[in-house]
Amino acid sequence: xxxxxxxxxxGIESAPLTPLLYVLREELxxxxxxxxxxxxxxxxxxxxxxxxxxxxxxxxxxxxxxxEITTVEGLxxxxxxxxxxxAFHEHYAAQCGxxxxxxxxxxxxxxxxxxxxxRESIQETLSGHVCRCTGYVKIIDAVxxxxxxxxxxxxxxxxxxGEESPVEVPGAPA
Amino acid sequence: xxxxxxxxxxxxxxxxAAYGDGDGVTVIxxxxxxxxxxxxxxxxPSKAILLKDAGLAGITRDGSRVTIGATTPVxxxxxxxxxxxxxxxxxxxxxxxxxxTVGGNLCAGIGPEAPRGDxxxxxxxVGATVRTGGSGGEKTQPLEEFLADREGKLLLDVSYDEPAAxxxxxxxxxxxxxxxxxxxxxxxxxxxxxxxxxxxxxxHAVRLPSAEAKADNPQxxxxxxxGDATFADDALASAWYRGQTLPVxxxxxxxxLQEA
Ligand SMILES: Cc1cc2nc3c(=O)[nH]c(=O)nc-3n(C[C@H](O)[C@H](O)[C@H](O)COP(=O)(O)OP(=O)(O)OC[C@H]3O[C@@H](n4cnc5c(N)ncnc54)[C@H](O)[C@@H]3O)c2cc1C
Ligand code: FES
Ligand code: FES
Numbered sequence: 410x411x412x413x414x415x416x417x418x419x420g421i422e423s424a425p426l427t428p429l430l431y432v433l434r435e436e437l438x439x440x441x442x443x444x445x446x447x448x449x450x451x452x453x454x455x456x457x458x459x460x461x462x463x464x465x466x467x468x469x470x471x472x473x474x475x476x477e478i479t480t481v482e483g484l485x486x487x488x489x490x491x492x493x494x495x496a497f498h499e500h501y502a503a504q505c506g507x508x509x510x511x512x513x514x515x516x517x518x519x520x521x522x523x524x525x526x527x528r529e530s531i532q533e534t535l536s537g538h539v540c541r542c543t544g545y546v547k548i549i550d551a552v553x554x555x556x557x558x559x560x561x562x563x564x565x566x567x568x569x570x571g572e573e574s575p576v577e578v579p580g581a582p583a
Numbered sequence: 584x585x586x587x588x589x590x591x592x593x594x595x596x597x598x599x600a601a602y603g604d605g606d607g608v609t610v611i612x613x614x615x616x617x618x619x620x621x622x623x624x625x626x627x628p629s630k631a632i633l634l635k636d637a638g639l640a641g642i643t644r645d646g647s648r649v650t651i652g653a654t655t656p657v658x659x660x661x662x663x664x665x666x667x668x669x670x671x672x673x674x675x676x677x678x679x680x681x682x683x684t685v686g687g688n689l690c691a692g693i694g695p696e697a698p699r700g701d702x703x704x705x706x707x708x709v710g711a712t713v714r715t716g717g718s719g720g721e722k723t724q725p726l727e728e729f730l731a732d733r734e735g736k737l738l739l740d741v742s743y744d745e746p747a748a749x750x751x752x753x754x755x756x757x758x759x760x761x762x763x764x765x766x767x768x769x770x771x772x773x774x775x776x777x778x779x780x781x782x783x784x785x786x787h788a789v790r791l792p793s794a795e796a797k798a799d800n801p802q803x804x805x806x807x808x809x810g811d812a813t814f815a816d817d818a819l820a821s822a823w824y825r826g827q828t829l830p831v832x833x834x835x836x837x838x839x840l841q842e843a
Contacts, residue, residue, distance in 0.1 A: 425587065426589065426611075426621055428618055428621075447619065447622050447623075448619035448622070449618075449619065449675075455678065461681065463681075463682060464615075464678060464682065466619070466622065467613075467614050467615050467618045467619070467679075468614060468618065468682075469614055469618060469621075469633065471589050471591065471633060472614060472633050474591075533677060534677060536676045536677070537675070537677070537679060
């Protein structure tokens with residue numbers, strides 16, 4: 410079996426009914442999709458399969474043989490965040506971070522499918538995603554901002570040299 | 584998983600051939616129910632059939648006859664008229680609806696904590712028939728008969744005549760991932776007959792014949808309905824609670840139907 414993961418083609422050795430989640434985490438070492446409930450009920454494992462948000466814990470790898478898989482690493486890199494990643498960062502939409510990759514993937518798919526940005530439609534889209542830190546308001550704020558075009562992708566989110574960091578972080582680069 | 588045989592048929596004929604008489608075969612459609620069973624070791628397949636490429640997806644219309652392929656994702660049913668559309672929109676969340684299929688919903692056995700297979704009720708109310716392959720060859724039979732005995736059958740499609748009017752009344756879910764404790768679907772056929780069905784009861788969804796006989800009087804029909812169902816008693820709701828709720832849902836569905 411073969412998968413294209415974040416643009417790179419990979420051969421897959423796992424048994425055919427192994428959930429895609431374990432193939433990503435254990436065979437390929439990509440741990441951003443989280444193993445939460447592993448039965449479809451939390452959304453933490455959500456990845457894009459050929460552009461559609463899907464639960465990696467509910468898909469046998471053989472059912473996605475040949476597909477393009479995108480995890481949050483494929484949305485953007487720390488030095489070049491996508492619009493939705495930037496919005497999450499600016500709106501403090503991540504706390505412990507466990508739900509964040511699933512939320513980002515679902516929100517990214519929502520934006521790609523022309524999501525209107527109305528809070529009700531964002532809630533509907535994210536309704537299968539559980540945030541145990543209960544950061545829902547900030548998460549919805551972030552998606553609404555990205556959908557409204559208020560926030561676009563950002564090249565550098567780390568404080569630039571000479572730019573003051575908004576918070577004093579001991580030991581952080583000046 | 585040594586000795587595991589996984590088949591990915593690329594046509595309905597190939598799927599039927601791969602299924603044979605179904606003995607020892609695990610069918611995987613959307614996988615939203617089956618995969619966790621495998622993950623948690625409750626199911627250890629020796630032969631599995633993935634239906635994703637079997638050419639069984641899609642909704643077709645021939646006059647007023649609607650045919651829905653077994654692997655059509657639940658989301659594609661959400662725009663259909665009541666009772667099917669609102670019932671489908673009430674299944675899980677948008678991402679699960681895009682992955683779970685009609686066939687998986689109709690074939691879902693009763694779950695450990697909740698009855699599942701919400702679409703069974705809506706499709707019973709429109710008098711659906713199913714087409715299956717498997718032991719004894721291809722068969723077309725009423726959905727009711729199929730639900731009572733699914734052994735050795737591969738579901739190919741489900742079809743029904745578009746009703747003149749339909750209605751759906753259910754208990755609200757506290758979260759999109761909660762199953763619906765009880766829901767009533769109602770439909771009035773073009774010939775004026777009214778069918779009523781309830782999902783969330785023990786085993787699988789059932790028709791409510793005593794309530795149907797009094798369909799002109801929603802209150803009386805609600806009172807008559809209780810004798811038609813055996814209530815599930817699980818983590819979602821007690822049998823007592825379901826019993827108290829059924830008359831209310833029947834009344835609401837029939838009132839909606841009268842106004843439709
Ligand atoms: C978080 C969550 C919430 C859910 N909420 C709901 C809900 O509110 N209401 C509800 O009804 N369901 C719910 N479900 C259950 C499930 O997602 C749906 O019932 C879905 O429609 C099942 O379809 P599937 O294709 O994924 O089934 P699968 O898992 O592929 O199959 C289910 C069963 O049917 C058999 N099967 C599948 N297709 C066929 C066929 N063509 N012929 C013969 N046998 C077949 C399989 O072998 C298996 O036993 C939920 C699931 C999750 C994970
Ligand atoms: S781990 Fe997949 S939905 Fe929870
Ligand atoms: S940020 Fe902790 S679970 Fe959502």
